[in-house]
Amino acid sequence: xxxxxxxxxxxxxxxxxxxxxxxxxxxxxCETDGELPPTVRIGSFLARDGSAGAAVGVDADGPHAGVVFxxxxxxxxxxxxxxxxxxxxxxGVAPVVVDPMGVFGGLRAAGGxxxxxxxxxxxxxxxxxxxxxxxxxASGPGSLVWRxxxxxxxxxxxxxxxxxxxxxxxxxxxxxxxxxxxxxxxPAADRRAAANHLRLAESWGVFGADAPPVRRFVADGxxxxxxxxxxxxxxxxxxxxxxxxxxYDARIDGEIDRLPWLLVDEAHAFFDxxxxxxxxxxxxxxxxxxxxxxxxxxxxxxxxxxxxxxxDLLVAHRLTAERxxxxxxxxxxxxxAGDLASRLPTGTGEALVVDDATETAHTVRIRERRTxxxxxxxxxxxxxxxxxxAAESEDPR
Ligand SMILES: Nc1ncnc2c1ncn2[C@@H]1O[C@H](COP(=O)(O)OP(=O)(O)OP(=O)(O)O)[C@@H](O)[C@H]1O
Numbered sequence: 286x287x288x289x290x291x292x293x294x295x296x297x298x299x300x301x302x303x304x305x306x307x308x309x310x311x312x313x314x315c316e317t318d319g320e321l322p323p324t325v326r327i328g329s330f331l332a333r334d335g336s337a338g339a340a341v342g343v344d345a346d347g348p349h350a351g352v353v354f355x356x357x358x359x360x361x362x363x364x365x366x367x368x369x370x371x372x373x374x375x376x377g378v379a380p381v382v383v384d385p386m387g388v389f390g391g392l393r394a395a396g397g398x399x400x401x402x403x404x405x406x407x408x409x410x411x412x413x414x415x416x417x418x419x420x421x422x423a424s425g426p427g428s429l430v431w432r433x434x435x436x437x438x439x440x441x442x443x444x445x446x447x448x449x450x451x452x453x454x455x456x457x458x459x460x461x462x463x464x465x466x467x468x469x470x471x472p473a474a475d476r477r478a479a480a481n482h483l484r485l486a487e488s489w490g491v492f493g494a495d496a497p498p499v500r501r502f503v504a505d506g507x508x509x510x511x512x513x514x515x516x517x518x519x520x521x522x523x524x525x526x527x528x529x530x531x532x533y534d535a536r537i538d539g540e541i542d543r544l545p546w547l548l549v550d551e552a553h554a555f556f557d558x559x560x561x562x563x564x565x566x567x568x569x570x571x572x573x574x575x576x577x578x579x580x581x582x583x584x585x586x587x588x589x590x591x592x593x594x595x596x597d598l599l600v601a602h603r604l605t606a607e608r609x610x611x612x613x614x615x616x617x618x619x620x621x622a623g624d625l626a627s628r629l630p631t632g633t634g635e636a637l638v639v640d641d642a643t644e645t646a647h648t649v650r651i652r653e654r655r656t657x658x659x660x661x662x663x664x665x666x667x668x669x670x671x672x673x674x675a676a677e678s679e680d681p682r
Contacts, residue, residue, distance in 0.1 A: 323378070325371030327364070327600075328651040331635060341638065341649050343368065343598065345375045348544055348572040350595045352552075352588070353581035353636075354613065355602025360634045361581045362388050363658050364600055364651050365548050368579065369508045370395050372546050379503035381532070383525055383549040387514030391657030397508035403496040407456035408527035409559065411435035417519055417559045418482040425475035426482065433465045433479070458494035459487045489520035499531025503545045522558035525549065529563035529578070536574035544575040552580035553587035561589075568595040585612040597641035600649075603631055 323345040330338035343349070355361040365382065366389060372380035373395050382389045390399050409417060411434040415427035422431060437457035457465075466479045486492060502509040511528065513521040532545045547567065549555060555564060567578040568591055580592055586608030593599070593615045604610055610626045616639060617625055628637050630648050639646045 323375035325368060325375055326652060327367055327371065327638075328636075328649045331630065331648040331650045337650055341647070343371070344642075345372060345378050345544075345546075348575045348577040349579070349598050350568050350572065350577065350592075351579040351598035351600065352585070352592055352596045353579060353600045353602075354585045354604055354609065355583060355636070356604055356606075357583050358633065359602035360636070360651060361583065361602060362386070362550050363634065363654060364602070364636065365389075365550055365579065365581045366392065366654055366656070366658050367651055368546075369397070369548055370655055373397060373506060373508040376506070377543055378546055379506050379543040380508045380546045380548055381502050381528065382508060382510045383513065383521075383528075383547065383552075383555070384510050385513045385516075385521055385551045385554065386659075387512055388550070388659035389508075389510045390512070390659055391654070392508045392510055394656040395508060397510055397656075399510040399512050400502075401490075402511045402513070402524045402528070403491055403493040404499070404524055404527035404531075405456035405494060405496045406434070406459055406462065406492050407438055407441070408499075408531060409434075409523055411438065413526070413559050413562075417523055418486060419519065420479075420482055425472060426478035429466060429469055429471050429475050429479045430462075430482065433462055433469060437462060437465060456494045456496075459483050459492050461494070486520070489517055489523075491516065491520045491524050498535075499528050500535040500541050502528065503532065503535075503541055503543050506543060518554060519558060522555055522560040525555050525560035526563040529560065529567050532576050533563070533566060533571060533574060536576055544577065546577040546579065548579045548581070550581050551583075552592075553582040553584045556587070556589055556592070565589070565591060568592060585609045588612065590615055599637075599639040599641075601625065601629055601637045601639070602633075602635070603629055 324342035325345050326340055326342045328341050330341055332338055353361050353364050369380045369382050369389065369392055372378050373392070382392065393399060411431050412422070414430045414434045415422040418430060420427035420430060422428060441457065463480050463483045466476050466483065469476060511524060513524060529547055532547060535541045536545070555561070564578065567576055571578055580588065582588055585604065586606065593612055596616070599616050601613055604613060604626070613625050625637060625639070625646065628646065628648070630637060634651045636649055636651060637646055638649045
């Protein structure tokens with residue numbers, strides 16, 4: 286990658302190599318001045334004695350694949366938010382945050398928009414539909430849905446050619462798919478089951494034949510937060526697939542200028558469903574057209590190996606589970622002496638940052654957010670019942 290921009294007078298050992306911009310101040314979230322490529326400040330080097338050192342930045346000039354690991358409460362979502370804030374200020378890029386827990390709304394204060402995403406049914410390929418609806422593709426209803434979606438796409442030339450007009454003619458609606466099911470030459474029981482599953486998908490509220498094209502999310506450089514809190518897992522997976530693939534295709538087709546960064550919180554959940562192929566595409570081929578992917582998870586062991594092997598940026602907060610540490614071990618390159626697990630810092634907001642480009646691993650204190658962070662475990666002592674009671678008892682009257 287190209288993480289660690291550092292102060293040019295840093296005595297940290299390894300010298301910056303190609304693509305790394307020396308940082309001259311640690312105040313901004315992003316540096317774009319003069320000849321320097323944009324660098325997103327994520328924190329500071331953390332010395333053994335706990336003192337903060339030179340500023341650390343992620344080079345946002347080129348695309349990356351990255352992972353952010355950490356046990357619950359160690360600061361993963363917070364770190365993703367720090368990255369989103371900085372990317373929102375960097376020129377030429379556009380962050381899109383997948384927010385399954387509803388903790389990134391604070392990015393509004395950085396000019397971000399929070400959307401309840403809708404995607405076009407046609408963004409999900411026919412063969413993925415049975416799985417999406419929880420149907421066996423080899424079953425009667427499963428194969429019927431598959432066929433109906435394929436036929437609807439074939440009958441819709443503008444859609445097949447990637448048309449993104451605002452009308453509903455670009456993609457079949459779920460109601461139209463149900464009509465096709467009703468008219469299909471198939472046993473009544475299969476038609477009934479297929480229609481019921483399509484009706485359920487309609488109730489998720491994430492599909493719309495006239496949903497705006499995914500490229501709208503990156504029309505300007507402000508962060509877009511896809512609010513998926515409370516969205517059923519399958520539906521959230523459909524959104525992530527459509528967005529991941531949509532950004533990739535839009536870059537390939539030259540429809541978007543900016544380099545998109547897809548930041549996925551709770552990423553393990555998305556590698557377990559319909560979004561998996563699109564995320565793998567970004568991991569393995571996303572950098573060629575300029576699409577970055579950063580996956581944050583508390584369960585690294587539940588991510589596919591490719592997520593780590595393809596990542597050129599690894600940010601690891603504290604981990605303890607053996608399976609998760611094993612996944613981290615896969616990232617150990619020959620240039621990293623000793624095992625990474627033993628080097629994980631323990632404090633909240635502290636992380637080991639492994640930078641493939643400079644072939645280094647450093648302990649970093651992630652900087653504080655400039656916008657509110659919605660994460661963190663709820664505390665009984667912070668509930669209204671307690672704070673309200675405390676306020677009452679302090680009332681001088
Ligand atoms: N870099 C940091 N600077 C200051 N506080 C931080 C930092 N990172 C995390 N915190 C604090 O720790 C809390 C937990 O962080 P966060 O919500 O990111 O945890 P998480 O690892 O994503 O946990 P979960 O898996 O439960 O979502 C935050 O609400 C914040 O108060």
